[in-house]
Amino acid sequence: MIDVSQLTKRYGSTLALDHVNFSIQPGEVVGLLGPNGAGKTTMLKMLTGYLPPTEGTARVDQFDVFTHSLEVRQRIGYLPETNPLYDELAVYEALQWAARLRAIPDVKAAGAINHVIAVCGLEAVVGKDIAHLSKGYRQRTGLAIAILHDPDILILDEPTSGLDPNQQQEVRQLIQTLKQKKTVLWSTHMLSEAQQSCDRVLIINRGRIVADGSPDVLGRQGAGLGRLVLELKAPQAAAVEALGALAGVQGVTMQRSSESTVHLNVECAAGSDVREAIFALAVEKRWPILQMTPESATLEDVFRELTLGGKIA
Amino acid sequence: MTPALRKSPVATLARKELSILFNAPATYVIFVIFLLITGWLFVSPLFLRDLSSLDTFLQPLPLILTFVVPALTMRTFSEEFRTGTIECLATLPITDYEIVAAKYLAAMGLVGGLLLFTLAYPLILWLVGQPDLGQTIGAYASVVGLASFYVAIGLWASSMTRNQVVAFIVGFFACFIFYLVGQMAELFPGGIGMLVRPFGVEAHYDSLARGVLDSRDLLYWASGTFFFLVACLASIHSRRWR
Numbered sequence: 001m002i003d004v005s006q007l008t009k010r011y012g013s014t015l016a017l018d019h020v021n022f023s024i025q026p027g028e029v030v031g032l033l034g035p036n037g038a039g040k041t042t043m044l045k046m047l048t049g050y051l052p053p054t055e056g057t058a059r060v061d062q063f064d065v066f067t068h069s070l071e072v073r074q075r076i077g078y079l080p081e082t083n084p085l086y087d088e089l090a091v092y093e094a095l096q097w098a099a100r101l102r103a104i105p106d107v108k109a110a111g112a113i114n115h116v117i118a119v120c121g122l123e124a125v126v127g128k129d130i131a132h133l134s135k136g137y138r139q140r141t142g143l144a145i146a147i148l149h150d151p152d153i154l155i156l157d158e159p160t161s162g163l164d165p166n167q168q169q170e171v172r173q174l175i176q177t178l179k180q181k182k183t184v185l186w187s188t189h190m191l192s193e194a195q196q197s198c199d200r201v202l203i204i205n206r207g208r209i210v211a212d213g214s215p216d217v218l219g220r221q222g223a224g225l226g227r228l229v230l231e232l233k234a235p236q237a238a239a240v241e242a243l244g245a246l247a248g249v250q251g252v253t254m255q256r257s258s259e260s261t262v263h264l265n266v267e268c269a270a271g272s273d274v275r276e277a278i279f280a281l282a283v284e285k286r287w288p289i290l291q292m293t294p295e296s297a298t299l300e301d302v303f304r305e306l307t308l309g310g311k312i313a
Numbered sequence: 314m315t316p317a318l319r320k321s322p323v324a325t326l327a328r329k330e331l332s333i334l335f336n337a338p339a340t341y342v343i344f345v346i347f348l349l350i351t352g353w354l355f356v357s358p359l360f361l362r363d364l365s366s367l368d369t370f371l372q373p374l375p376l377i378l379t380f381v382v383p384a385l386t387m388r389t390f391s392e393e394f395r396t397g398t399i400e401c402l403a404t405l406p407i408t409d410y411e412i413v414a415a416k417y418l419a420a421m422g423l424v425g426g427l428l429l430f431t432l433a434y435p436l437i438l439w440l441v442g443q444p445d446l447g448q449t450i451g452a453y454a455s456v457v458g459l460a461s462f463y464v465a466i467g468l469w470a471s472s473m474t475r476n477q478v479v480a481f482i483v484g485f486f487a488c489f490i491f492y493l494v495g496q497m498a499e500l501f502p503g504g505i506g507m508l509v510r511p512f513g514v515e516a517h518y519d520s521l522a523r524g525v526l527d528s529r530d531l532l533y534w535a536s537g538t539f540f541f542l543v544a545c546l547a548s549i550h551s552r553r554w555r
Contacts, residue, residue, distance in 0.1 A: 048404045073406040080404070084397035088333050100325040101405050145401075 001026045001153060001183045002047065006056035009042050009207075016042045018207040019056065024200075026152070029179045031194035032187040034204035035307050040187040041081050043204070044157050047185070048078045060153060074102075077146035081157040081187075083139055087131035091122055091141050094130060095148060102149040116144040120174065136167035143174065154178065156186035160193065172197055191303055205307045218302045228266040228275065229255075231291035232282065236262050242281055248272030261290065322407050326415030331422045334385070340423065343384050348430055350377060355434045365442050370434055371452050375492050375514050378463050383484030385423055386467030387477045389416045390549070394475035413546050416468055417538075424460045428453070451526060455518050458534030462514065463488050465541035472548040491537075 002024040009017040017039045024030050034040045045051040047058055049069040058065040060072045086094060095116065099109040117126055120140040125133055130141060139159065146154060159175070160168040172193055175184065179197075188194055194201050195215040203211040203218075211218055232239055236257050243252045248269050255263040268274055275292060282289050334340055355370040393399040402412055438444045470484030471477075495513025498506040510516050517530040 045400075050400055050404050070406050070408065073404055076404075078404045080397065080400045082397045082400075084399075084401050086329075086333065086398055086401075087396075088336050089329075097325065097329050098405070101322045101407060103322075103406070 001028075001061060002185065003059040004043075004047070004056070005058070007043070007046060007053055007058055008055035009039075009046060009051065010054045015207050017046070017053075020204075020207070020209055022202060022209060022212060024183060024185060026183055027181075029175075029184040029197060029199045030186075031198035031201040032185060032204060033189075033191065033194055033201055033303060034187075036189075038204045038307070039207040040204055041157055044078075044155050044185070044187060045080075048076060048155055049073055074149075075151055076153045076155055077149065077151035079139075079142045079146045079154075079156045079159055081161070083142040085130045085138060085141060085145075087129065090127055090129050091133070091137075091144075092117075092126045094141065095144060098145045098148050104149055112148055112150070116148050119147070119177070120144040121170070136163055136170070139163060139167070139171060140174075143171070147178065152182060154182050154184045154186070156184065158187055158189065160188065160190065168193070203303060203307070210307070211302065227268060227295050228278070229291065229293045229295055230264045230266055230278065230289070232262050232264065232287045232289055233260050234262055234282075234285065234287035235260075238285075239264065239287065242285065243278065246274055246277045246281065248274040248277065321411065322405075323411050323415045323418065326402075326407065326412065327418040327422070330389070330416055330419035334388075334419060334423045335426075337388065339388075340385065343381060344427055344430070347377065347381050347427060351431055351434075355437075359437075359441075365438055365444075367435060367438065367444070367449065367452055370431070371456070374456060375459055375518055378459060379485055379488040379492050381427070382424060382460060382463035383467045383470060383481050383488060385427075386420045386464055387471055387480040387484060389420060389468055390471040390545075391475050391477045391480045394552075395477075409546055409549050413468065413542055413549070417464060417542060420464045420468060421461060424464060425457075428456060428460065454526075455530075458531065459514055459518050462491070462534050462537040462541075465538040465545070466491075469541045469545040469548065472545045 002022075004020055004022050007017055007020045008015070020039075020043065032040050032043065042051065046053055047060065047065060049065050049072055052066055061075050063071040063075070065072050086097075089097065092113070095113045096109065099113060104112055117123055120143055122137065122140055122144060125137050125141075130138065133141065143156075143159065146156070156175070160171050163171060168190075175186070175197060178184065186198075198215060200212070200214050201218065202209055230243075236254065239262050240252050240254060243249060243264065243266055249266055250269050251267040253265045253267070255265055257263065266274065266278070275294070278292065279289065281287075351370050351374070354373060355367075358369045359365055390399070393402065403409070435444060435449045466487045467480075467484040470487060471480040473483060474480050491512070491514050493513070494509055495515025498510035498513060498516075500506070501509055511529075511533070517533045520527055520530055
């Protein structure tokens with residue numbers, strides 16, 4: 001449905017996107033994650049035909065985004081990051097205007113407009129000028145315009161940004177209802193929402209895709225970077241020293257100690273499982289283990305690891 | 314949904330644009346100022362000097378419109394850039410030239426609306442005398458040509474910046490230069506004045522306003538309008554490549 005090959009964008013000497021490659025299959029809901037300035041918005045703007053590439057190609061539904069821009073734009077619904085809307089228009093007027101520009105026949109337009117008003121929960125504000133809407137209703141209006149022509153592909157740039165938690169939940173629910181029949185590519189800063197709502201996540205950093213997979217798979221890959229929470233009956237200094245000397249242990253940090261008990265976080269090297277070695281050490285030293293819990297990496301750990309310069313094994 | 318057969322969105326865009334322009338309070342301020350000035354120019358000779366002629370209103374019009382038209386068109390693109398709605402427009406299935414055409418038509422609609430009010434002046438002349446109908450029609454054709462040229466300049470100026478005031482200043486100076494060229498032609502030495510004068514608006518405006526229909530004048534308005542609309546299109550394109 002979406003194929004991106006060697007997509008590159010330079011703004012002067014700044015490399016915003018660096019030879020990016022990925023594909024998205026029909027029906028997938030893909031989250032685009034990355035820190036500010038990573039290139040997410042540039043990527044989405046290029047996929048919608050708004051920005052031309054410096055190098056590379058992007059195809060949407062077999063149409064090249066740049067040579068067949070109109071065909072692509074007819075097939076996608078796009079919600080830009082800043083959700084720019086014409087403040088002078090009322091909500092219904094804006095939807096009518098978008099329906100005409102989308103060439104929705106007049107006989108179908110009223111039905112399509114009423115449908116998106118219901119889906120996006122805009123009934124209470126249809127007659128209001130957009131200038132007087134709350135941020136949540138503005139976002140819903142932008143989303144309603146994006147889905148008005150029932151596109152196969154939705155591209156949403158931070159659709160929950162700036163909304164309060166209730167509004168965020170409403171927008172997420174709305175996307176959940178849409179995802180059953182559409183391909184959705186959305187960028188977000190909120191890792192929890194990507195973990196909940198996306199079939200797949202792409203993590204982008206400094207213009208490059210640094211991870212691509214389902215949130216679960218990425219979490220498992222990240223588990224190699226995991227840590228053990230350890231509670232031992234042992235002398236503090238000796239325990240830290242002995243555990244730190246084990247193969248596969250990258251670091252030991254003291255959480256707290258009470259009388260003869262120490263609570264430690266044991267950071268493990270990628271791909272290594274040090275639980276048996278710790279058990280053997282505890283037996284040898286006669287340090288009873290009160291607790292040993294592996295902490296699986298979350299998408300947030302993976303994201304932090306990748307965007308702060310590390311690598312997943 | 315299968316994309317429907319595409320019909321031109323220019324009329325839809327132009328209608329929306331026109332409604333936004335007519336919703337702006339500044340539009341009405343400009344209308345009132347323009348009508349006060351032109352009204353005074355027309356009425357004062359009529360009552361003070363018993364002179365019933367459209368010339369008193371028509372002759373200063375190229376200068377008055379150098380202010381009025383850029384003031385009416387300054388927001389057309391700059392406001393889209395400032396608020397980001399250009400991204401909305403540019404990602405809808407609309408080509409850039411359709412956007413420019415729609416904005417041109419809307420701005421012409423607005424200026425046309427303004428000029429409609431001035432039809433009161435020839436109507437008053439009809440009540441008090443027998444003005445030449447051909448000359449009146451020629452005069453208005455000339456004003457429409459001039460307005461079209463200035464509107465294209467105003468759109469181009471607006472496409473260059475996200476600041477409305479800058480758009481107004483650039484538009485005003487560009488229009489004023491074309492006004493000034495005709496006025497200053499006589500000051501140029503030798504045959505240079507003859508070469509320069511056709512580039513100014515005055516030569517083309519005056520002859521049509523006298524009721525003389527010359528294809529060179531029509532070509533001047535059409536080609537000038539076309540040139541600045543193409544420049545406007547190029548300016549919009551270039552913003553994406555920056």
